[in-house]
Amino acid sequence: MILDTVRQAIKRYRMLDKGDKVLIGVSGGPDSVSLLYILSALRKELKLNLHIAHLDHMLRADSAKDREFVEGLARRLKIPVISESIDVMRLAEKGSLEEIAREARLAFFFRTAKKIRADKIALGHTRDDQAETILMRIIRGSGLYGLSGILPKRKIAGFQVIRPLIEVPRRQIAAFLKKKKAAARQDPSNLEDIYFRNRVRNKLLPLLREQYNPNIGELLANMAQGVAADYEYLNAAAGKALLRLKKGGSRGKVDLDLKGFLKLHPAIQRLVLRLAVSDLAGSTRRLTFQHIKEIEDLIFNRPVNSVVDLPRGVCIVKKKQVLAVFIKQK
Amino acid sequence: MILDTVRQAIKRYRMLDKGDKVLIGVSGGPDSVSLLYILSALRKELKLNLHIAHLDHMLRADSAKDREFVEGLARRLKIPVISESIDVMRLAEKGSLEEIAREARLAFFFRTAKKIRADKIALGHTRDDQAETILMRIIRGSGLYGLSGILPKRKIAGFQVIRPLIEVPRRQIAAFLKKKKAAARQDPSNLEDIYFRNRVRNKLLPLLREQYNPNIGELLANMAQGVAADYEYLNAAAGKALLRLKKGGSRGKVDLDLKGFLKLHPAIQRLVLRLAVSDLAGSTRRLTFQHIKEIEDLIFNRPVNSVVDLPRGVCIVKKKQVLAVFIKQK
Numbered sequence: 281m282i283l284d285t286v287r288q289a290i291k292r293y294r295m296l297d298k299g300d301k302v303l304i305g306v307s308g309g310p311d312s313v314s315l316l317y318i319l320s321a322l323r324k325e326l327k328l329n330l331h332i333a334h335l336d337h338m339l340r341a342d343s344a345k346d347r348e349f350v351e352g353l354a355r356r357l358k359i360p361v362i363s364e365s366i367d368v369m370r371l372a373e374k375g376s377l378e379e380i381a382r383e384a385r386l387a388f389f390f391r392t393a394k395k396i397r398a399d400k401i402a403l404g405h406t407r408d409d410q411a412e413t414i415l416m417r418i419i420r421g422s423g424l425y426g427l428s429g430i431l432p433k434r435k436i437a438g439f440q441v442i443r444p445l446i447e448v449p450r451r452q453i454a455a456f457l458k459k460k461k462a463a464a465r466q467d468p469s470n471l472e473d474i475y476f477r478n479r480v481r482n483k484l485l486p487l488l489r490e491q492y493n494p495n496i497g498e499l500l501a502n503m504a505q506g507v508a509a510d511y512e513y514l515n516a517a518a519g520k521a522l523l524r525l526k527k528g529g530s531r532g533k534v535d536l537d538l539k540g541f542l543k544l545h546p547a548i549q550r551l552v553l554r555l556a557v558s559d560l561a562g563s564t565r566r567l568t569f570q571h572i573k574e575i576e577d578l579i580f581n582r583p584v585n586s587v588v589d590l591p592r593g594v595c596i597v598k599k600k601q602v603l604a605v606f607i608k609q610k
Numbered sequence: 611m612i613l614d615t616v617r618q619a620i621k622r623y624r625m626l627d628k629g630d631k632v633l634i635g636v637s638g639g640p641d642s643v644s645l646l647y648i649l650s651a652l653r654k655e656l657k658l659n660l661h662i663a664h665l666d667h668m669l670r671a672d673s674a675k676d677r678e679f680v681e682g683l684a685r686r687l688k689i690p691v692i693s694e695s696i697d698v699m700r701l702a703e704k705g706s707l708e709e710i711a712r713e714a715r716l717a718f719f720f721r722t723a724k725k726i727r728a729d730k731i732a733l734g735h736t737r738d739d740q741a742e743t744i745l746m747r748i749i750r751g752s753g754l755y756g757l758s759g760i761l762p763k764r765k766i767a768g769f770q771v772i773r774p775l776i777e778v779p780r781r782q783i784a785a786f787l788k789k790k791k792a793a794a795r796q797d798p799s800n801l802e803d804i805y806f807r808n809r810v811r812n813k814l815l816p817l818l819r820e821q822y823n824p825n826i827g828e829l830l831a832n833m834a835q836g837v838a839a840d841y842e843y844l845n846a847a848a849g850k851a852l853l854r855l856k857k858g859g860s861r862g863k864v865d866l867d868l869k870g871f872l873k874l875h876p877a878i879q880r881l882v883l884r885l886a887v888s889d890l891a892g893s894t895r896r897l898t899f900q901h902i903k904e905i906e907d908l909i910f911n912r913p914v915n916s917v918v919d920l921p922r923g924v925c926i927v928k929k930k931q932v933l934a935v936f937i938k939q940k
Contacts, residue, residue: 422829514844545842
C-alpha cells in the first residue's frame with residue numbers, strides 16, 4: 281500500500297527517471313528510514329543508483345548514535361553513505377536555530393550531490409509534514425506561494441529535490457516499519473524553535489482531525505496540490521510580465537516601466553513585485569502582505585520620488601516613468 | 611475608526627457610487643444594525659438612497675420581535691423598510707436548514723431589490739465572518755475559489771451585493787454600538803446546522819487567536835484578499851480557454867476540443883472543467899477535488915467512451931476528439 285502510494289507519486293510528478301543517481305537524506309528518524317527502505321525496494325525496478333547523506337547536527341549529546349545507526353543501515357542495505365558532523369549550535373549564534381539547521385543540512389546535501397554527481401536529492405517529507413506546513417503558513421499569514429506547501433519536486437539552487445513520501449500519511453510510516461520489524465531512531469526534531477511546528481503537529485492537527493474533520497490531512501494536501509498548480513501558472517505569467525517591464529537596470533538594481541505595470545491585473549502586479557524583490561534579495565522571506573500593501577500605496581497614492589524600505593536592504597522608489605527597485609548600499 | 615475602515619473598504623472595492631439606491635439587509639443583529647447606522651451616517655456624504663429589507667425566517671418563537679425592532683429602527687432613522695415572513699422550516703423539509711434559509715433570504719433580497727430598483731444590496735458580513743468562512747473551507751477542503759472567502763463586492767444573479775463591514779472586526783462592532791448606546795437583537799444565528807460555524811466561531815478561532823497568533827483574523831482576511839485577486843485572474847484565463855475549446859454543443863450539453871484541452875496548463879484545465887460544469891449545473895457546489903481527479907483520470911488514463919458521473923446529474927464522456935459534458939436525461 282505505502283509502496284503503491286509512493287510509486288504513484290513518483291509517476292505523477294515525474295520524480296525519477298530510470299538510471300537516476302539519487303542522494304537520499306537520512307536523519308535516522310522513521311520518515312527518512314522508511315524512504316530509504318522504499319527506494320531500496322524500488323531500486324531494481326527503477327534502475328536507481330542510491331547514495332545516502334547523513335548530517336549530524338551535534339545538537340544532542342547522543343547524536344553520534346544516529347550517525348552510527350544510519351551507517352549500520354547503509355552497510356546492511358549495501359548503499360554508500362556520506363556522513364558529516366557540523367556544530368549547528370555554534371553557527372546559530374544569531375538567527376533562528378531551525379532556519380540555520382535547515383540551511384546547513386541543505387548546503388551539505390547540495391555539496392554531497394555535487395561531489396557524487398547525483399541527479400536527484402530525495403527527502404523524507406510526508407503528507408503530515410505537508411499538512412503541518414500549510415497550517416503553520418495559514419496561521420502566520422500567507423499567500424498563494426505559502427499555501428502551495430512543500431512541493432513534491434522542486435529545483436533548489438540548481439539541484440532537483442524530490443519528496444517521494446509526500447502523499448504518505450505518517451501513521452502508514454509507523455505501520456510500515458513495524459511490519460518490516462525495522463528500527464528507526466527518534467525523530468530528531470526537538471529543536472527549541474520548532475516548538476511552533478511541534479504544537480501544530482501534536483496539538484492543533486489532532487484537534488482538527490478529531491473534532492472537525494477526520495480527513496483534514498488529506499484535504500490540506502489536496503489543497504496544496506491544487507494551489508501549487510495555480511501558483512505555477514500565475515508565477516509564469518508574472519515572470520513574462522517582469523521581463524517585458526524591465527527597462528534596463530544593472531547589478532543590484534532593476535527599473536520597471538510604471539505605465540506597463542499599472543496595466544497589469546492586481547494579482548500579477550503583486551507577483552511581479554515579489555519576483556523583482558526575489559531577484560535582487562535572493563528570496564522573499566520576510567516580505568509580508570503589509571509590505572506589498574505599502575508598495576501599492578506608494579504606487580497609487582504617493583508623490584514621485586517617494587520611497588519604501590523593504591527587508592534585506594531592498595528599496596523601492598517611485599519615479600516619474602519607472603519603479604526603481606534596488607539594494608541599498610551600506 | 612470603524613467609519614474610516616468602512617469608508618476605505620467602500621473606496622478600495624468601489625462598492626458605492628454617488629446617488630446609489632441601496633437595499634440594506636437587516637436581521638436586527640449587531641452586525642446588520644451597525645451596518646445600518648454606518649450607511650445612514652454616510653448617507654449625505656455619498657448621496658445614498660437607503661432602503662431596508664428584513665426577512666423573518668419564523669425559526670424562533672419571538673422572531674416577530676426582531677421584525678418589530680427593525681421596523682422601529684427604520685422609523686427612527688426615516689428609512690423605508692420592506693419586511694416579509696417566510697416559514698423557512700417548512701421549506702427545509704429536505705436539505706440543509708442553513709442552506710435553505712440563506713437561499714430564501716437572498717431570494718427575498720433580490721425580489722425586493724428588483725421591486726424598488728435598487729442599485730446595490732448591502733449585507734453586514736464582518737472580518738470575523740470572513741475568517742470563519744475561510745477556516746470552514748480549509749477544514750472541509752477547498753481550492754482557490756473557496757479560499758477567496760466572502761467577496762467584498764460580488765454580482766449574484768445579476769444583483770450587485772456589497773459587504774461594507776468586511777474589514778471590520780466584530781469586537782469593533784460591539785464597541786461601536788455601546789458607544790452609540792444603540793440596541794440590537796441577539797444574533798439570530800442559532801439554527802441547528804450552523805453548529806459547525808458556531809464551533810469555528812466560538813471555539814476554533816478564539817483558540818487560534820489566543821494560542822497561536824493574535825492576528826489570525828486579519829491574516830486570514832489578507833489571505834482571502836490576495837487569493838481572490840489570484841482566482842479572478844485565473845478564472846478569466848480559464849473563461850477564455852473554455853470559449854476557445856467549445857466545439858458546438860446545445861442546451862444542456864457542451865463539447866470541448868480534447869487536443870486543445872490537453873495543451874492547457876493543469877491549473878487552467880481544472881478551472882475549465884469547473885466552469886463547464888458550472889455552466890450546465892448552475893454551480894459547482896458538491897464538486898470536490900476527488901471528482902476533478904476522477905475526470906483527470908478519465909482524460910489521461912481511460913479508453914475512449916469512458917464516462918464519469920458528477921453531482922447534479924452532470925456526465926462527462928471521453929470521445930475521440932472531444933470531451934462531452936452534459937446533463938443526464940432522467
